[in-house]
């Protein structure tokens with residue numbers, strides 16, 4: 001049928017949740033409008049901010065970078081090489097190509113080169129406690145991966161003085177995360193779940209998720225319509241990612257009642273989070289410099305030496321992995 005936006009072109013996508021359908025042009029408008037609403041609702045970004053976007057090569061982060069640049073924001077990219085075989089090399093190629101095509105700044109970091117281990121190493125050398133758990137090794141790989149991404153992201157933002165860090169988390173990611181936290185009533189995680197986390201006293205830049213109002217399907221459609229090349233294949237280690245299970249469950253519910261995911265997430269953000277969780281208690285956690293790397297890390301018990309989670313994991317893996325770390329930690333830019 002016809003696009004219900006311009007009422008002229010043929011529609012290329014149906015959006016059941018919004019009870020509408022759009023042609024390519026109106027769809028791209030819809031995406032930018034949703035990002036605008038997200039940014040304004042939380043005061044996420046200003047036009048004079050230097051923004052660092054974590055770009056994995058997947059559809060969400062590339063789309064986010066593309067949208068922010070088109071909206072006129074100053075957005076640079078950060079790609080972190082995880083060492084996951086062909087999946088990683090293809091991702092890096094795609095991100096480099098995009099940055100080159102747009103003529104924008106890209107920081108490229110590599111776990112193995114900079115820190116002496118990569119994600120497959122964490123699968124090869126699991127902790128004994130992880131081996132005992134069902135799929136514990138796979139889960140630990142994703143844990144190490146997430147920890148490393150956060151660490152390198154913070155570090156790059158600090159080192160280069162970025163004002164804000166942006167990630168491509170979409171509505172599906174955020175709803176699945178919330179679902180998992182609710183199932184176990186992990187209230188401290190729920191309190192920290194927000195499309196925007198303010199800058200911390202220890203010097204970490206604020207963190208924003210401008211795609212939280214848009215679904216995975218919308219982001220894939222955006223990339224196709226805009227002709228953005230992205231890594232379609234899933235990470236080969238995704239088995240260990242528990243969030244996938246929650247996504248499947250929510251998709252099942254969404255099929256029966258479109259809009260369920262959005263109600264679940266937005267209801268929490270608009271009506272539950274601010275009223276029932278004390279923000280200060282969670283954001284006010286004081287940060288102290290890590291004893292190893294000097295980056296801000298949550299303060300431990302008085303008297304304990306603070307070593308951040310990344311340095312502890314790295315320390316354990318370096319004892320097991322036979323690969324020299326590069327000593328000069330200057331990053332590669334183009």
Ligand code: SF4
Nearest residue numbers: 142145235237238241
């Ligand atoms: Fe990292 Fe796990 Fe995601 Fe693969 S699936 S990129 S290992 S978090």
